[in-house]
Amino acid sequence: MSRSKQPTIDDVARVAGVSRATASRVINNAPGASGLLRARVHEAVAELGYRPNEAARALASGRPRVVDVIAVSCNLPGGWLGSNPYYSRVLAGMMPLLEGTGAQLRVHALSHESAAEALDEISAGVTLGAVLSDITPALAARFHRLCRRVVSLVPTAATVPAMVADNAGGAYAAVTHLHGLGRRRIAAIHGPAISTCAADRRIGHLRAVQRWGLADVSADAGFTREGGYQAALALLDRHPDLDAVFVACDLMAAGVVQALTACGRRVPEDVSVIGFDDSVAAICVNPPLTTMRLPVEEMAAAAVRLLLSGDIVPGHRSLFPAELVERESTGAPKS
Amino acid sequence: MSRSKQPTIDDVARVAGVSRATASRVINNAPGASGLLRARVHEAVAELGYRPNEAARALASGRPRVVDVIAVSCNLPGGWLGSNPYYSRVLAGMMPLLEGTGAQLRVHALSHESAAEALDEISAGVTLGAVLSDITPALAARFHRLCRRVVSLVPTAATVPAMVADNAGGAYAAVTHLHGLGRRRIAAIHGPAISTCAADRRIGHLRAVQRWGLADVSADAGFTREGGYQAALALLDRHPDLDAVFVACDLMAAGVVQALTACGRRVPEDVSVIGFDDSVAAICVNPPLTTMRLPVEEMAAAAVRLLLSGDIVPGHRSLFPAELVERESTGAPKS
DNA sequence: GATAAGGGCGAGAGCGCTCTCACAGGAAGC
DNA sequence: GCTTCCTGTGAGAGCGCTCTCGCCCTTATC
Structure with missing residues (x-):
């Protein structure tokens, strides 16, 4: 298997001639490692092509590195997606913020029928939090009860923190x-x-x-x-x-x-x-x-920023103003 | 912390009065557990509200449950997303297939600059595979070299398996x-x-x-x-x-x-x-x-099906025909 | 020169799960 | 009644990483 060929942090430590702890410190850019060893570890990482295993990291640290984006098709007949570029804007707003943190984006597009069960599943996961981009108030409230790290992009139950458009x-x-x-x-x-x-x-x-x-x-x-x-x-x-x-x-x-x-x-x-x-x-x-x-990108970015910061206040609500874009379909009456 | 309150499989085993191994068997619906114990475990799971920890699962089994979707903005000026509903269709095509398997969808929307580095990162992850939805041939080939479990939705280097529109x-x-x-x-x-x-x-x-x-x-x-x-x-x-x-x-x-x-x-x-x-x-x-x-949903679904099946043949190429949709912008010349 | 203080480093204990293996106990075969 | 073979079950060894300790060596202080 290719799996066994994937180098581990122990390999890095051995090659660098340091302990696993030190290797970990260097790799995570944590304090408590001298410049000399830092260099040796970095060298070993490069030499082996070492990449940390996300699953092991998540398990050992208990610190999640995933942001869930949840959309339940409740509006559009052809499903939540179809022809709607709204979600593209949501993702586009989020990516730049996540890029720096190493966190990743998990997308859940749920049908209305399977939503309840899936939300239970998701809420149990190790996650930085979930961004609700389209959901009914009832489902949102239920989800919020299961998992406190939630921000909604649509108006929902009052308890659910929200970044909503005005x-x-x-x-x-x-x-x-x-x-x-x-x-x-x-x-x-x-x-x-x-x-x-x-x-x-x-x-x-x-x-x-x-x-x-x-x-x-x-x-x-x-x-x-x-x-x-x-x-x-x-x-x-x-x-x-x-x-x-x-x-x-x-x-x-x-x-x-x-x-x-x-x-x-x-x-x-x-x-x-x-x-x-x-x-x-x-x-x-x-x-x-x-x-x-609507400043969809900004709303999505604000939601992610809130989840990353961690201090999510229940009932929090930020209102984002809509902006008039004048084109040619409006004007004074003429006869 | 709420984390310590999350029940583990050991809690389930204890409550059910069985070993951890048996609990695991029941939870994963694996053979080798009698009906009696099955029921007891299921009861315990329900009672505790137990949810398996994804990270631990991924680590212990080495079996990935993630599908990556990768889009590198190379075409659109405002980034790959913006106003393009194409990606919505891609995701819509994938979700139904993933729903049954418990696999999840990770989306990476990369800028052309950060793409190379990010692709290295992704290729090292434990994943069922990656679907390339927008990428240059050079980057695709590079990614394919690092990670064999790849399917492209756009025409790329010949070696990269592809589900492409004609x-x-x-x-x-x-x-x-x-x-x-x-x-x-x-x-x-x-x-x-x-x-x-x-x-x-x-x-x-x-x-x-x-x-x-x-x-x-x-x-x-x-x-x-x-x-x-x-x-x-x-x-x-x-x-x-x-x-x-x-x-x-x-x-x-x-x-x-x-x-x-x-x-x-x-x-x-x-x-x-x-x-x-x-x-x-x-x-x-x-x-x-x-x-x-273009049958975008079908292409995306086929890509996921291929990744889930696991037998990805380098160089494989399926061509999906485009279908003429007649509306009113075409007709015979009239003067 | 002895003691205290502090920072760099390594040993090792988990994180929660899967999976191999050994073993118990009952059915089948002689 | 003995061996053989299942089948169901549990013990326990990891998966690859993080993080807490405690050790040791260096530097500051009297």
Whole structure:
């Protein structure tokens, strides 16, 4: 087996002519080893091509070097992943922080059915902690009870520490932006009720509606382009005079723009459309979507930083503001 | 510490009144334990809430339970991740297979600079194997030398086992499709030369150009919408009479459609556009893109299946065909 | 020069598990 | 009733590493 050929720390110690303890000290850059021996050990490491065995390290030290990322598909019909680049942004935000620490990233993409059991499993593992990137509040709370080292990226149970986007604030800002452009008959297309993000965006929309004295004209859809398309058609049927649409995600907004165009409405002249997420969909739509960008990378990085630091306060909540990205799908009304 | 409260297999054995060996047998569902003791052990496990320690398992058995997924950003300017849902599809294809085995997924998103060192690190780890989802041939070959349990999802050095999409065949089919629609002045927009996928698509295009006696009118761009947009403008400037464009990825194709529209060309009446990948961009563009869909999930699943089976043959290569997805960006010429 | 103090170093005990081996006890064969 | 062969079980030796001790040698202090 190649396994037996893998050099161990004992080999390093023998070659360097030191004890295993000293070799360990040098390898882990711990104090208590003289410069002379340090050099000898480093030499031996290089000569043998020695690489520490992660499993043995984890076992002996009890110090975990893994960050779990957990996503339970609760929103998207085709599973949590599919076409969603959100998770790519999450991972991209985390990697730079982990690179320095030697910690590694374990990804769990769970179906809703297998989630409960899998979470039990994960919570028992030796881990720096888990980042919940998509999960229902009930599952999050359950997981948090089993394992305290948890940070959520989505709004969940109040006890679970969270780095969340200000979805409500973003939705409020989006609608307010439309209002500021002179739009008054602003409709909304919301995401599925099971998604807490969608729920918060709904709240923000409602707040803006009340603030600006608008009518609450809303439709629901799954977070899909097709859903947005259909919802827009239905909305247009009931309210042919609408002059703006707030859409809870860009993918749906793409469908909305397509439906509006198909129905002979000009975007943005007749109807302004604002999306949410600033995903790749936003720039592919014609015209490119004005949207609310969430600092997903920053949130993910903050979550990892919290886990690495170790002092995780239950109930902690950081709110990350959404930022308006103006493109061409919004503007003042023109006839 | 909560750590000391975590029950061990010895606790289970004691509570069940059996030896550690028997407890281990039952927990691992190994033969050689009677039904009576099995029940007692299971009872003890449930009572204590025992969960095996992964690190200890890995160390004692030497049997790895981790699959590494490695992506080195060599193509995309904003890093390998960013807006690319490709990796989501890769992970989605893998998860179902791993779920049953208890193996876990470790993701490494490396910058091109840190890649070499990180690959050394990873290759030394105890792992079922690594799936290379984006990497240069040189790095892949180097990694393969260090660690035999490797499967690539992109075309790389010939020795590295690979589950790759038939990029050349897909490009050939795409151009042939355009030709079949009656298009004769077909331009191409290729991806960056460093990407082996882009290179293969280029080859397929060239093959089709030769087969159908077309002129080789090509431009290069990064795999971005902006790149596609600019390349299309340049192409249109040099060849104002082109009647079709083969674009090496959907995101670029989105830019191409936008450029064509901005220049007063109708898609598909004046110019047909065909993309590649069937990513989310394809359905957001107006008109929705005809594109070549790659069975990414299947490829990823096949890679994992190979790693799990263990018999990885150097040089093995499975080719997965690309499938034409017809939408509205292609059609016969109309004036 | 004796004692104290301190830092470098090695011995060795685990970490929690797997797995080999030896052994007990019962069934089968002569 | 003896040997032979199972099959079920337990003892115990590691897996490769970390980390606590305690030893020893050096340096400071009187």
